[in-house]
Amino acid sequence: MAGGKLSPRQKMINLMYLVFIAMLAMNMSKEVLSAFGLMNEKLVDSNTRAEKKNVAAYDALALKASEQEKQYGKAKEKTDSIRAMSDDLYNYIEDLKTKMTQDVEDKTGYETMDKSSFLDQYFFEGGKVSTHGQEFIDKVSAYRDGVIKILGKRELADIVASRFQTSDITNSEGITLNRLKYHFEGFPLIASVTKLTQMQSDIRTTESDALSSLLEKELSAAVSMTNYEAMVVFDKNAYYAGENLSGKIVLGKNDPNLTAEKVILNGREVSKSKIKAGQVLLDGPAGSVGDKTIKGSFFFKENDSLVEIPIKGSYAVIPRPNEAVISADKMNVVYKGLTNPMTISIPGIPSNKVTASAPGLTRNTGSSYSMNPQGAGGSDVTIRVSGTLPDGKPVSSNKVFRIKDIPPAMGMVRGQFGTIQMPKSSAARISIAAGLPDFLFDLKLQVLSFKVKVPGQLTAIVNGSQLDSRAIGVIGKASRGDIITIYDIKAKVSNSSYQLKRVLPVNIEITN
Template sequence: MAIKKRPLSPRQKMINLMYVILMAMLALNVSTEVLEGFSVVEDSLRRTAQTATDENRTLYADFEAQMKRNPQKVRQWFECAQQVRQMSDSLYLLADELKQAIVCEADGPDGDVLNIRKKEDLDAASTVMLTVGSGRGEALRQAIVRYREYILTLLPDSAQQRMVAQSLSTEPSAEARAVGKNWQEYMFDHMPVSAAVTMLTKLQNDVRHAEGEVLHRLMANVDMKDLRVNSVSALVIPESQTVVRGERFSARIVMAAVDTTQNPQIFIGGRPVQLPGGRYEALTTRAGDFTLSGFIQMPNGRGDMVRREFSQKYTVVEPSATVSASLMNVLYAGYNNPLSISVPGVPVTKIQASMTGGTLQPVGPGRYIARPTTPGSEVAITVTSTNSGRAQQMGRFAFRVRRLPDPTPYINIAAEGGGRSRYHGGALSKAQLVGTDGIGAAIDDGILDVPFRVQSFETVFFDNMGNAVPVASQGAHFSARQKDVIRRLQRNRRFYVSRVTAVGPDGIARKLNTSMEIIVK
């Protein structure tokens, strides 16, 4: 509700001026006939106070209606208005009671405030208000002070504060201080009944006026912190734009209001950003879970900046596709089979997997080591997702378990240009032969590279008569006898490495059926 400052009407200005003139005449000890003029001022003040009371009653009715429509929004100001109402009525009724007491002191128990007989009585007001022990002037002053201080806390405008503070002032004037009088003595000591009643009516008028100023401010506060909008749209805000079958799709459906005439200030990471149309875009460079957070602010109806924090989580996943060959779903028993597991649309941090017939160990985001135990069996890997906050099975995949194939023996020799290379047979210089310690074995087919530990082998040489002469090794190394025979071999003579026994990572010892032919250059 908008606030418009209400200027004093000509009638109110006239009443105030008459009050000042009559007080001045009273100070000059004019004749009692002049006191009749106070009745005119008192009547005008009483009607003005009644008009203000009616206006305030309308505002209270508006408060009650809004409280019924939106109690959460209005409750704070409604309760404050009720406190103002209670304090205003209390001070107003106190002034009414004092007026009646003063008139009855002057005219008797049947005294009527609206028909004062002894208007010129100079003792009634002093008796009621200033009698030692029973005078009520100090109580009135304290009630005005409490009311004024409370009202001023509800008026943020300095001009309104000054106006209310002046109208409800209880500070003695300079003239009163000059003669050593306090506020209540200056107001009621030897004051004619008609003047005392008029001053109390003016107090009631000031109370209703201050009450109205506060009520207008409180009513404005109901809408003051609201943001002004001129466009309303319906928005659907999903918690996730990627949903796996079987999960729940969750979204908030809200009515969003915007002001197209002004752009809010948006801060991300503590820095202001310009977002045309409020649309935020950022290039994603890596996968993972991220949070977009910051705050947005814009002025409300009072000009104060309204700030709201925001935070939105989102997930970036790697582009992925899964291609599987049905005939090649094979795992090797006793071997650390590397696996990569992913679910499109689900971050790898929210994927779990388990395996039957062996162990499945995670070694990194989306990477696992599968180690089945029994060749010839079948194992199953089950993949679950916790992307929706609960575990959901995403698939079950079967693999056949095979024994590792036999390795191929080789001689590890120095390669041209540095490094080492695996020699699997053919021509080889005597120097290279003598320079090597023994043989190795491995599955090296371009896909697997599985080293085996050689336990023993034998070399078969041929003498001049063509007879085969087998010589046993010393574990994986050439024995002294084998090396001695190699040194005495002539060029183009050949021998064989055979009967190799090797143990793989599965712990199974096997005799290799293959042999390696070596020709001495």
């Protein structure tokens, strides 16, 4: 079509051919733009689901750390740092996407999002990276380096470095290009939005991977027999001479389906009839007066070998009571801001001849006491008990109890916590509550204040438990699929001045 003298008819045919090719190119372009838009929708939905899973994992880890701080405390501290950095970069990218599409009337009209002017002007200036572009690079670099520093020498650190590279890139022709220009300069708006959503997906994936990686040691130990610890549990702390020893030896992780291959105690193998699921029954003479020791081992079959778990315990055989028995009715610690019921007695001595004293301790009746450690100060409180034996001799004993804060509560909406789905119209009428699921005390909590965060909107601060007009207005700007975060919830124990140290956030997903 390019050589020789052409007839008018041939020229017309060639022109029609070119028009046809142009029309094909235009249709292909629209299809590609629509494909980017549909891909972006799937990524947004995936990010929402990933965020819910991560929130549930963070909450579970927080609960574990509150119960077993030594085992899970460091992992929680590290994941909390990664979570904060991830939210910061994720929200920064979300704000950038909002700016990019603020002039687009139809957010689903992907075929109209074919211009590249916004990021071409926002990220670049005079052929170089602009201040905004450098800010984007710096934030991605800071996130990458921060996460790698927390992860340390783990395989995941190399994966994170690859996910969030900011260095120059070499194209297929061997030309070195600025990475920001390579990925964003001259690309259609919807393509750039999709790339940014993919970055947000990488952020949520990194959070999930970090949770798994940092908890890998604890999770491996949880399924291994080496994680079990044998404990000697007697029916009482001391025995009289001539009494039969009664009690049992159990494992720290008592599994009803777990039975030892054999058990050795003080050099002798225990009868099979005494070996039960996860425990060994003790039945025999206590011995003469004095301190006694029980030593031995559990043997469990794991793979092709026997795993040995040492047993070590002690008890005392005494001729008569010589020590007070102090027990907390609820648990082995006392909580600030609560009235902790306690039973204090000395075996063999009437309650009217027993006295107990400690800061915050009051007697109700008989051996029933109440402990309010609010004014005790420090991290523990010592209860001093004294009494008079039947022969007139005095006996005394001290017991130290740890003082703990009430564990973190959970933000609640309609009696639910975590992420709750509801229409926007319903979200504007909610009230915020706080609860302590599975806590030993049945407490009523009063919400004092909270903050409301809607994607793309300024945070609203609310006093009390009901939404005010400003918060309702912010929620009114939420869109379908948005996750509204209710956080920084302040609450106290009802009919008390004690304020909880922390209340976990609650999320609302807008359905329509």
